[in-house]
Amino acid sequence: MKQRILDDAFISRLESVSLYFREAMKGFFGGNHKAPTYGSTVEFADFREYVPGDDIRRIDWNLYSRFEKHFIRLFVDERQMHTRIYLDCSASMGQPSKAMCSLQAAAALGYLSVQSMDRLSIHLIHGDTSDDLCGTITGKESFYGSLAKLEATQFKGTAHISKAITSSVNPGYDDGLTVIISDFLTEYNWKKAVDFLRYRHREVMLIQVMSPEELDPAYNGRMKLIDTESDDIEDSRNMKMRINKNSYLAYLEALKDYQADMCAFAASRSAAYVVLNAGKPVENELFTRLFESEVIR
């Protein structure tokens, strides 16, 4: 029986947290996220000196009696965000544990979004393009309906994250979070996508899904490593090497430096960076990492 991406226990746990946006965004009206602008909710936000043209009904007469100046009340403006999740569906993400982990991460973040009454769209990146899984999802009902499609995701070929995102039909503007779920083990410059999104005032979250074998290779000897995304046996991505302790240590150092670079880049772009170990239970790993990076509260 195929494992479900989200089970009841996972969902009940998700309901206890919510996504947290670091930046104030415009979004749409009617959401649960406080906007930096003042709106028409009943929640008092601040005072401002009256200028001609302001609504006189907002004048606070108590302040006037005190200061003999006219001030108006400002109220919190709450907007609806649009979470866009881009899922790398290349062959490298197809390793069973990675695939399940990435789908679960996408589903979890998707659920958090609809739970916050935000809109959600899930995009599957294949090659240079991204496919909208099932349009804009609002509400839990339509979200549950999208899970089946999500579960049927095929991981194959390559994925050019930057091209896929930058060429996306509606990547959004100043209206929410973009989550990129990938292993980011590609020669393509995915950083462009982050810059593109940040330019469009999108909050960005990078979720790097790594298999246990990628985090700590357990093989050694004279190996011919076949890249899952290679076209044939002679593909340049394939490589012959003698894996010994020296090679292993070099691999770990390279991985560490690569992730440090990713972390530094994400920090420089005010993006969240989370690494998920696909070998560990996703639920715990996800919550731990998301809490650590203050993505959820």
Next chain:
Amino acid sequence: MSFLNPWGLLGLIGIPVLILIYILKPKFEEKTVSSTFIWKLSLKYKKKRIPMQWLRRSLLFILQLLAITLVSLILAHPVVNSSEGTGEQIVILDASGSMMASDGNETRFERAIAEIEKQAAKLGSNDKMSVITASAEASFLIQRSDSARAVKQALKTAVCTYEDCSIPGAIALADSLLEDNPDAQITIYTDKDYETSGNIRIINVSDGEWNAAVLSLTASKNEQMRYIFTSELVSYGADAEVTAALFIDGELVSADFITLTDSEILSVVWDSTDITEYSEAELFLEVSDSIETDNLLYCFNDTVDKQVLIVSSASTFLQTVFRSMKGYEVTVVTSLDDAELTGYDLYIFDCLTPDYMPSDGAVWLINPSTAPEGAEFTIGGTKSGEFYLSAAPDPDTDTYAVLTEYLEADTIAVSDYRVLVNQEGYDRILTADQSTLVFAGCVNSIRTVVFTFDLHNSNLPLLIAYPEIVNSILDYLLPPALEYTLYSVGDTITISASSGTKLITLEGPTELLTFYDFPVLYTPTAPGLFNVLQTYSAEENASNADTFYVRLPISESCINSSGGLLAVNSSAENADVSYQKELWLYLLAALLVIILIEWEVQYHEQF
């Protein structure tokens, strides 16, 4: 290095098998990974290529190769034969007569000593050397010395003998050192080749010497009663042309030019010498060879008649028997007044008793009425009857054995005899009627046989064995001073004293010895002519002289002979193993180290 179990080297077959495994082993194991991105990145993180990187990659293969090689070597049980430097050296110096062979500059013995000194000079700080000289008996010259100087000093006292050499005896002496140190090496400096087992090294110091020798010289009479002299000559080591000079009683009789072939004994006969009598024959080889002492040999004519005086009024029985014997010159007198009791080898008093015992010869008293002065016995009355003799109750003496060799006592019957009251120092030979009728002994240096009955009153002269019985009596009374006239160095010579001898003087080429106890046992240490002078009680001048010649042992004349098999005893045979230094322990230790390193490398390979 040698291998006690060469079959173990078959383990080296593992090397080509190992190579085959490495060749057939899949070169690269294919593994599909999600991405090689990080691996590609890691390449620049790998440590810089160090020199001999190929060696590191091949390290495991090299270690496995070494392990297989070591296992094979261990199975082959390698040993190293160390010729020197084992800490203790035992040197055996052959000091036999053949080592005197000289090449004109030095003898073999001197050459051996020089070599030993060289060996001693190489002694390390922890080395010790013992030197054993091997002649007829082996003895230590120096024992376990760590000083080359002390060894050299000791070697100065080494003397080469004329004797045979007993190398096995020297090795037996060396065994006492091997018991303490089985690793000690034995080196034998000799002039013979030996087959050896164990840790024995033979150094043959001979240098092409050759030696001519006179092996024998004998004389015999031909039909014309002329003496023929026969000699055996030989040359060892080379063909030789020699001049053989024959001297008879000091006069040159013949000098012949003779050609000798290497190691072939040549018999030479001188049969036209016209010699009817001689006392001394000498054969001399005139040749310049390596050993001179065996170029000379003597042959003596020891058939000098013994002088016998018979004092008897009726000596028919005695004269008859002496006529049948050779080697006796008999003088018969019928009364004591006519008897000159000096100058004879044997005095026979038949029914006539002298007043005193002659002092310069043996005495046979037959039916004495009394005992002469100095005879140490007492005669009583007479007895008559029919008496058959029997052996004395205690007939275990040598005297009895000599006198009764041909005698059957119970065949002798006597009708009258004189009763022996007492006797001091004599052996009882025959008895009858509980009385001693025949007794003999050497009392006051006088060999005496006494018959207490008259021959005419017995059937003894009528017995067929009578001449043999008398001969036995004469053998006892007149023993030869020397059994032979030719001996070899190292032989034990028995010199018997004649009756009345007070002292024996032995005059040799290098020594003059005097003996008072008889018989004399003498072992000559050098060749040469010896004179035996026996001095009697009454006179200072010797009246009896014998001559013998001591030669170099024939075995030592053969200077190019080979020895037999030499081996150390069973306990020292272990030295064969320990002297051959075992290597398998060291190889095993190296193998363990290699295996540990190989495991470590394997572990690192697999991290």
